[in-house]
Amino acid sequence: MTVKNIALIGNPNVGKSTVFNGLTGLSQHTGNWPGKTVSLAFGTFVHRGQAFSLIDLPGIYSLMANSPEEAVAIDYLRQKKPDVVVIVADATCLERNLNLAIQIAQAYCNVILCVNLLDEAKKKGIQIDLDTLSRLMDIPVVGVVARSKKNLDRLKDQILCTSRNPADPDSVLADFTEEMITDSVNRASTIYRACVRLERKDYNAPDRTLDRIVTSKSLGYPIMLLLLSLIFWITLQGANHISEYLHMILFGLQDHLFVLLTSWNAPVMLIDMLLFGVYQTVAWVVSVMLPPMAIFFPLFTLLEDSGYLPRVAFNMDRCFRRACAHGKQALTMCMGFGCNACAIMSCRIIDSQRERLMAILTNNFVPCNGRFPTLIALISMFFAGLSAGPLQDVIAVGLLVAVILFGVIVTLIVSKILSMTILKGLPSSFALELPPYRRPQFVKVIIRSLLDRTIFVLGRAVVVATPAGLIIWVLANTYTGETSLLNIFTNALDPFAGLIGLDGVILMAFILGFPANEIVIPIIIMTYMATGSITELDTLQLRTLLVENGWTTTTALCTLLFCLLHFPCGTTCLTIRKETASWKWTAAAFIIPTVCGLIVCFIVAQTLYLLGV
Amino acid sequence: MNDKLLPLDRLRVGQKGVVMDIAATDSEKRRFWDLGLIRGTTVESLHKSPSGDPIAYFIMGAVIALRNYDAEKVLVASSM
Numbered sequence: 001m002t003v004k005n006i007a008l009i010g011n012p013n014v015g016k017s018t019v020f021n022g023l024t025g026l027s028q029h030t031g032n033w034p035g036k037t038v039s040l041a042f043g044t045f046v047h048r049g050q051a052f053s054l055i056d057l058p059g060i061y062s063l064m065a066n067s068p069e070e071a072v073a074i075d076y077l078r079q080k081k082p083d084v085v086v087i088v089a090d091a092t093c094l095e096r097n098l099n100l101a102i103q104i105a106q107a108y109c110n111v112i113l114c115v116n117l118l119d120e121a122k123k124k125g126i127q128i129d130l131d132t133l134s135r136l137m138d139i140p141v142v143g144v145v146a147r148s149k150k151n152l153d154r155l156k157d158q159i160l161c162t163s164r165n166p167a168d169p170d171s172v173l174a175d176f177t178e179e180m181i182t183d184s185v186n187r188a189s190t191i192y193r194a195c196v197r198l199e200r201k202d203y204n205a206p207d208r209t210l211d212r213i214v215t216s217k218s219l220g221y222p223i224m225l226l227l228l229s230l231i232f233w234i235t236l237q238g239a240n241h242i243s244e245y246l247h248m249i250l251f252g253l254q255d256h257l258f259v260l261l262t263s264w265n266a267p268v269m270l271i272d273m274l275l276f277g278v279y280q281t282v283a284w285v286v287s288v289m290l291p292p293m294a295i296f297f298p299l300f301t302l303l304e305d306s307g308y309l310p311r312v313a314f315n316m317d318r319c320f321r322r323a324c325a326h327g328k329q330a331l332t333m334c335m336g337f338g339c340n341a342c343a344i345m346s347c348r349i350i351d352s353q354r355e356r357l358m359a360i361l362t363n364n365f366v367p368c369n370g371r372f373p374t375l376i377a378l379i380s381m382f383f384a385g386l387s388a389g390p391l392q393d394v395i396a397v398g399l400l401v402a403v404i405l406f407g408v409i410v411t412l413i414v415s416k417i418l419s420m421t422i423l424k425g426l427p428s429s430f431a432l433e434l435p436p437y438r439r440p441q442f443v444k445v446i447i448r449s450l451l452d453r454t455i456f457v458l459g460r461a462v463v464v465a466t467p468a469g470l471i472i473w474v475l476a477n478t479y480t481g482e483t484s485l486l487n488i489f490t491n492a493l494d495p496f497a498g499l500i501g502l503d504g505v506i507l508m509a510f511i512l513g514f515p516a517n518e519i520v521i522p523i524i525i526m527t528y529m530a531t532g533s534i535t536e537l538d539t540l541q542l543r544t545l546l547v548e549n550g551w552t553t554t555t556a557l558c559t560l561l562f563c564l565l566h567f568p569c570g571t572t573c574l575t576i577r578k579e580t581a582s583w584k585w586t587a588a589a590f591i592i593p594t595v596c597g598l599i600v601c602f603i604v605a606q607t608l609y610l611l612g613v
Numbered sequence: 614m615n616d617k618l619l620p621l622d623r624l625r626v627g628q629k630g631v632v633m634d635i636a637a638t639d640s641e642k643r644r645f646w647d648l649g650l651i652r653g654t655t656v657e658s659l660h661k662s663p664s665g666d667p668i669a670y671f672i673m674g675a676v677i678a679l680r681n682y683d684a685e686k687v688l689v690a691s692s693m
Contacts (some may be wrong), residue, residue: 061647096649181646185654188673193629211669211676220663246684316680318664321680327667371664430683431648434669434676 003044003051004163005080009104010088012059013435015116017041018146019088020056023156028056047156050163058348063103064176067351077108083163084110086155091128091143092436094196095562098137098188103176105139106184110162114155115143119445120438125199133195147441174247183257207437211311220315225401227308231299232397235309236376239291247287277473278466282528283415284522285461292373293457293518305325306441313432323412324419326355327430333359335409336366338586340568341575343368348579352428357585358415360576364568364593365411367404369453370517373403375403376565377521381543382556409562410596422588431531454558457518464516468523471512477584487531500598501558501605503550510562515570520563553607565597620685622668624658630689631655637686649673650687 008016017028024043041056057076077085085108089097093116105111105195115128134141144151214223254275261271303309313330320329328350335343342395344365350356367375376396384396419425475486483491490504497507505527513520525542528549546556566578567590577586624630632654635642649672650656657671665686 064643064647066643066647093674096672178642178646178651182651182653185646185651185673188649191676207676208659213668215660215662217663314667314669316663317662317667317678319681321666326679327678360684367615427682428682430666431644432678434678436676452647473645 003053003511004026004084005082006052006054006084006086006159006163007057007076007080007082008054008088009057009077009100010059011061011090011093011100012433014059014088014093014097015146016056016059016088019086019114019116019144019152019155019353020054022144022146022149027563042074045156047160050160052159052163059504060100060148062100062176062181063107064181068612069348069478070133074192080165083167084112084159086112086114086159088114090436091115091117092124092126094126094128095188095192098191098451099184101137102184102187102191105137109163110167111139112155112158112162113137113139115141116146116288117279118143118150119145119148120436124203127197129195129197133191134192136194137270145421153580157321176495204436210437211434214308214311215315224312224315227303228404229397229401231296231303232400233393234299235296236380236393236400237293238295239373239376240380242291242295243287246291247283250283250287254283272477272591273473276530277526278469279523281465281469281472281519281526282461284525285465285518288377288521289370289373289518290457290461292376293369294450294453296372297369297453297550298446301445301449302442303437304334304447307435307437308315310432310434314434315460317432317521319408319412320415321427323415324425324427325358325415326350326427327432328533329355329359329362329415332363333366335407336363336368337372338369340364340366344572344575351430352425354419354423354425355428357580358418358423360579361418361585361592362411362414363412364572364589365407365565365596367407367564368517370569371519371520371563374521375400375560377542378556379403381546382551382553382587403564410565410600414592414596440474460516460518465519465522468512468515468519469526472523472530474526484531486527490527499603499605500562501554502562502601502606503555505549506555506559506562510566513569514567517563517569554605557608558605561604562597562601567591567594567599617692618688621656621658621670621679621687621689622681622684623667624656624689624691626658626660628691629655629657630686630691633690634688635686636688641683641686645687648677649675656687656689 004389010016020026020041020043021028024045026041026043028041028043040058043054043056045052045054055076057073060070060073062070063074064070076082085104087101087104089101101113105113113133114346115130121128128143130143140158140162142151142155144155146152200360213219257279258271258275309331312334313327317327318331320327330344331349332347335346340363343366344360347356347359348365350359367557379399383399384392465520468538472486475489476484479487480488490508493504493507497504505524509520509523509527512523525545528545567573573586573590576589577583580586617632618633619630621630621632632650632652634652634689635645636649637645642644645651656674659669659671659676666681668684669676670684676683
């Protein structure tokens with residue numbers, strides 16, 4: 001039995017990934033913004049004894065290769081000649097989707113049109129006559145609701161049926177002329193009018209009203225800030241409680257482990273190394289870093305699913321235009337909140353090479369999920385702790401928003417400098433699609449991303465925090481003369497670190513945190529504990545530990561700024577190398593934010609020293 | 614009905630226009646075609662961003678934001 005190749009194709013943001021997940025049972029990341037699927041996803045499924053290999057192609061607008069993703073999709077169709085091409089269309093936006101469908105149906109014979117999001121269309125009172133559509137397009141049409149897997153079996157049946165027809169080996173994609181485009185656009189309109197009946201002429205009025213509010217002159221920016229603050233507030237609130245709880249459990253467990261290991265007569269040194277080296281580091285990552293990461297991520301995913309992010313890009317475009325950057329850079333920055341490495345991949349939505357590099361080089365100025373808890377911890381320990389009660393939350397959230405805005409400002413300034421120096425050029429033309437709002441699947445998103453994030457962080461904690469904890473323990477317990485290697489090492493870094501308001505331990509933590517940013521604070525804690533007298537402390541005493549080791553407000557501020565402005569993590573660097581295919585640009589992406597951080601921290605530290613703070 | 618030709622970005626919010634010509638290079642034109650902006654397409658100006666640039670348009674059932682720098686290359690006939 002041969003495996004049949006199936007390609008999913010369609011306009012950006014029509015739910016191809018959801019159809020893909022529905023057919024294959026995989027869980028590729030989905031989101032409500034055009035251009036989310038940037039790499040090719042493969043999957044397989046078996047239907048009635050026939051095996052299928054499915055590929056999810058990046059969203060394209062037409063069969064003319066204008067952007068890298070379009071070239072990828074078109075090359076695939078040209079060279080791989082899939083047995084069946086499934087065109088996925090958004091039922092709420094059919095006229096536009098039919099344009100591409102018509103072009104593909106002209107070039108290929110084994111084509112199926114899959115009309116997705118029928119539930120959304122029904123809600124909006126859009127009635128689609130699928131039989132007429134099939135007749136006029138002269139291809140099979142299947143209506144589905146991929147999110148709830150409705151009718152996916154019928155789609156599978158149709159794929160099986162169509163795949164039995166011999167594929168046309170000579171199908172070629174001609175270059176399109178203006179006449180052909182005009183023809184397909186006009187045909188799309190004619191077919192649309194023949195098949196679609198609108199119960200309400202103003203079916204998208206709620207979307208338009210919402211758009212007018214969230215992009216209005218007076219409310220556009222305040223709503224953006226409020227939403228950001230709300231997400232931060234929920235994260236802070238939730239994280240605090242869970243943090244304390246996790247800390248209590250994990251450090252309580254430590255005593256039991258100690259008793260257990262001792263009862264096995266394990267050597268004292270081994271117990272010491274495993275518990276106070278490895279276990280504690282992991283416990284700090286899990287108790288301090290995991291909760292904010294696990295709470296922020298689902299909230300951000302909800303925002304992404306709703307379709308709000310492209311509106312942010314719409315509102316912010318003026319700033320990016322002034323910085324000679326691409327308007328979609330705002331979208332890639334938003335993705336940076338989740339993960340800088342993923343955001344680097346998402347930069348593929350920017351067609352022009354110059355502007356894409358600009359977005360890649362500056363992406364690290366957005367604090368990712370792994371650095372976010374560090375900011376929260378520092379703000380709540382040193383800046384928001386002065387007042388009590390609700391005011392404390394307001395200050396903490398306000399400061400967090402201010403830090404993020406500072407990151408955005410640095411991004412814009414650096415983008416502008418890049419566009420005047422090594423990345424000279426004018427902004428290319430761009431079109432930003434504002435997709436229909438969709439109600440996020442709250443329960444599903446929250447549970448899914450909560451689990452995903454937790455497993456991800458736990459996995460990284462084991463892989464990265466374990467060796468880091470081990471290194472610190474070994475260094476702290478290896479002596480040459482009177483001082484431990486750890487002290488020699490951090491003392492050597494001290495003079496330089498002092499210039500930028502940090503100390504040797506903090507700088508070392510950032511360097512050791514290169515594989516994963518979430519281990520920076522745990523390393524700082526572990527190092528201070530290894531060299532000091534405190535061996536047990538709860539989360540509330542963290543500040544005491546830091547202050548005892550010479551931390552001032554200046555130290556906290558500089559650590560916070562350096563956390564925002566420093567080299568990207570290892571994974572991100574590798575992704576940049578992969579995306580730019582150049583070590584030179586990877587080096588630039590490493591050096592630019594680091595230099596920014598050093599300069600900013602130096603100025604801040606020296607100014608505050610002079611002022612005597 | 615009094616028709617007059619004007620750049621797309623000059624349509625008032627809520628006003629509709631029919632594309633008459635695109636004054637751009639070939640590769641730019643292809644991008645506009647991709648969006649469904651060809652001679653004869655009806656376009657509606659939907660809403661402006663806080664700074665008035667870009668502006669969102671209703672084109673072939675989708676909402677597309679264009680920077681004024683680009684939109685001014687599309688000439689439309691608006692019904693007054």
